[in-house]
Amino acid sequence: MANYAHPEVLVETDWVKQHLGKPGIKLVEIDVDSKAYAAGHIPGAVGFNWQTQLQDQLRRDIISKTAFEQLLGAAGITPDDTVILYGDNNNWFAAYGFWLFKIYGHKDVRLMNGGRIKWLNETDKELTTEVPQITPTQYRASGPDLSLRTLLPELLKQQPNQTCNLVDVRSPDEFTGKVIAPPGMTETAQRGGHIPGAKGIPWSTAVGANGTFKSADELRAIYLDKNAVDPNKETIAYCRIGERSSHTWFVLKYLLGLNNVKNYDGSWTEYGSIVGAPIEK
Amino acid sequence: MNHQTRVYDNIFELLPTEQNPTPLVRLNQLNPMPGFPLYAKLEWMNPFGSVKDRAAWALLRDLEERGLLTEGRGLVEPTSGNTGISLAALARARGHRLLAVVPNKVPQEKKILLKIVGADLEVISDELCPAPGLGDGSINLAKTHAKASPQKYVMPNQYENAKNVEAHYTTTGPEIWRQTEGRITHLFVSLGTCGTVSGTAKFLREKNPDVKIIAVQPTEGHDVPGLRNVAQLGVSKLFDAALVDDILEVDFRLAYTRAVELCRHEGLLAGPSSGLIFEGALEIVRRDQHGHGVMIFPDNIFKYTSNLVKHIPELGAGLQP
Numbered sequence: 001m002a003n004y005a006h007p008e009v010l011v012e013t014d015w016v017k018q019h020l021g022k023p024g025i026k027l028v029e030i031d032v033d034s035k036a037y038a039a040g041h042i043p044g045a046v047g048f049n050w051q052t053q054l055q056d057q058l059r060r061d062i063i064s065k066t067a068f069e070q071l072l073g074a075a076g077i078t079p080d081d082t083v084i085l086y087g088d089n090n091n092w093f094a095a096y097g098f099w100l101f102k103i104y105g106h107k108d109v110r111l112m113n114g115g116r117i118k119w120l121n122e123t124d125k126e127l128t129t130e131v132p133q134i135t136p137t138q139y140r141a142s143g144p145d146l147s148l149r150t151l152l153p154e155l156l157k158q159q160p161n162q163t164c165n166l167v168d169v170r171s172p173d174e175f176t177g178k179v180i181a182p183p184g185m186t187e188t189a190q191r192g193g194h195i196p197g198a199k200g201i202p203w204s205t206a207v208g209a210n211g212t213f214k215s216a217d218e219l220r221a222i223y224l225d226k227n228a229v230d231p232n233k234e235t236i237a238y239c240r241i242g243e244r245s246s247h248t249w250f251v252l253k254y255l256l257g258l259n260n261v262k263n264y265d266g267s268w269t270e271y272g273s274i275v276g277a278p279i280e281k
Numbered sequence: 282m283n284h285q286t287r288v289y290d291n292i293f294e295l296l297p298t299e300q301n302p303t304p305l306v307r308l309n310q311l312n313p314m315p316g317f318p319l320y321a322k323l324e325w326m327n328p329f330g331s332v333k334d335r336a337a338w339a340l341l342r343d344l345e346e347r348g349l350l351t352e353g354r355g356l357v358e359p360t361s362g363n364t365g366i367s368l369a370a371l372a373r374a375r376g377h378r379l380l381a382v383v384p385n386k387v388p389q390e391k392k393i394l395l396k397i398v399g400a401d402l403e404v405i406s407d408e409l410c411p412a413p414g415l416g417d418g419s420i421n422l423a424k425t426h427a428k429a430s431p432q433k434y435v436m437p438n439q440y441e442n443a444k445n446v447e448a449h450y451t452t453t454g455p456e457i458w459r460q461t462e463g464r465i466t467h468l469f470v471s472l473g474t475c476g477t478v479s480g481t482a483k484f485l486r487e488k489n490p491d492v493k494i495i496a497v498q499p500t501e502g503h504d505v506p507g508l509r510n511v512a513q514l515g516v517s518k519l520f521d522a523a524l525v526d527d528i529l530e531v532d533f534r535l536a537y538t539r540a541v542e543l544c545r546h547e548g549l550l551a552g553p554s555s556g557l558i559f560e561g562a563l564e565i566v567r568r569d570q571h572g573h574g575v576m577i578f579p580d581n582i583f584k585y586t587s588n589l590v591k592h593i594p595e596l597g598a599g600l601q602p
């Protein structure tokens with residue numbers, strides 16, 4: 001598939017259609033707009049709500065290992081299943097889910113290329129409002145694999161462009177501080193701008209006109225040649241709350257095969273609120 | 282139908298036709314070029330208050346004729362408000378339901394109006410971070426309903442349905458041709474679904490290939506409900522570049538200032554998309570100096586008071602004792 005380093009983590013909509021209802025294949029939809037799943041989803045898919053099910057409801061954090069085990073158990077998923085994630089907005093939160101699945105050691109998780117919009121616009125693909133009947137499982141997770149995640153203390157020790165590549169994947173207006181967050185967002189920061197030394201490469205540069213990922217050659221040209229991401233260094237991606245950066249994290253780690261890529265999920269809502277932290281506009 | 286008595290058996294008979302056109306009114310104060318009169322076509326004189334009555338009626342009749350509105354199945358449509366208001370009012374008056382999928386940035390007045398005329402309302406968040414391949418959130422959600430629940434919903438899809446263009450080809454175009462007695466030289470329109478521009482331009486160009494079609498668009502990041510700028514035009518499958526001579530891009534805030542000027546100096550209670558069209562027309566009358574212009578004014582100002590206060594703060598001042 002388009003010469004990706006790890007083609008096994010991506011499936012096409014046609015593949016999903018052919019594997020609907022097959023044993024060992026589980027579909028999960030994760031959207032920004034939580035109305036979308038109820039309005040219609042791929043037959044057999046369960047829906048995860050990123051706000052209430054993928055975030056710890058008390059402190060600001062990803063869900064704990066126990067909560068992850070409960071979530072997957074209730075969704076009828078076992079550690080040996082092939083899990084296909086898809087969602088709206090070009091798989092933003094599906095990619096975030098993918099990152100979370102990897103943190104807790106799920107072996108075979110994949111993204112559906114093009115997300116729910118590609119499926120929606122293909123005439124041979126069905127949607128349903130029917131919620132699947134689930135037989136719960138006892139899911140056992142491993143990890144957490146913290147090599148996939150950057151926390152603030154570690155970030156503050158980095159010297160971008162020397163010790164690491166730092167990739168800001170937000171829109172140009174957020175990068176330059178013209179806006180603190182896209183309009184209407186409740187999670188914001190105290191200040192606008194970006195982390196000094198970060199390269200502004202909007203997440204959307206990784207997808208083509210139909211919403212699917214660009215080829216490995218195109219991606220290499222964008223990230224490595226044009227923007228000088230050094231593949232020999234650690235790479236950290238961030239955005240506003242860690243969902244768009246999961247998308248770029250996926251591209252860099254799995255499609256381009258860079259070997260040390262992390263998601264800084266605290267992202268701008270954390271960094272842009274730190275007293276005394278340096279900011280560039 | 283005898284429109285001279287102005288007595289009708291039902292509201293549908295008021296819908297505009299060549300024999301019963303919406304009015305054309307000449308501008309008398311704000312047009313600096315005496316050799317280039319400008320006429321406003323007052324689309325808010327449609328029975329449900331906007332140009333979208335034309336498309337809504339054509340879409341609804343088409344679904345009825347094709348037998349697609351059956352017991353238990355209503356319509357679902359993405360709309361910035363006007364299509365929804367027209368479609369809901371028409372549909373309810375004929376015994377059908379409408380689910381209107383509306384972007385959050387649509388003004389409060391329109392959302393409430395939709396409920397008043399009996400639409401079911403689903404409001405969705407505005408676009409977060411522009412990206413290729415995403416299309417428009419309200420269109421996608423409406424399509425999802427139509428695809429997942431075909432027993433409940435049929436989607437006319439004003440962005441792709443040729444009936445939207447046909448409505449203007451059979452009414453707006455012939456009305457303007459007759460009202461100007463064939464003298465029109467310039468047509469000024471805005472672009473939303475592009476039904477208005479494509480249908481009207483096609484008719485007028487067949488009558489006179491020299492009629493200039495001028496489309497006026499708001500700048501990116503705009504707040505002019507109903508309209509799309511160049512970057513957003515991809516969703517309008519009805520746009521035909523061959524039918525447009527000039528596309529003018531106008532700072533969207535001028536839509537609001539010009540609308541208020543039309544209200545204050547011409548007695549024309551024009552809404553923001555009309556204000557934008559007027560600004561584009563001013564540019565062209567100065568450039569071309571001679572002509573006979575028709576501006577299609579899609580709706581009036583009443584639905585936009587909350588947006589107006591945002592863009593013209595003076596209007597919000599002094600409202601409390």
Ligand SMILES: Cc1ncc(COP(=O)(O)O)c(C=O)c1O
Pocket residue numbers: 331332333361363364471472473474475476477478506507508552554555579580
């Ligand atoms: C206020 C307003 N102006 C202009 C338009 C554009 O008309 P059309 O969709 O025919 O391009 C619309 C359409 O939705 C509208 O609601």
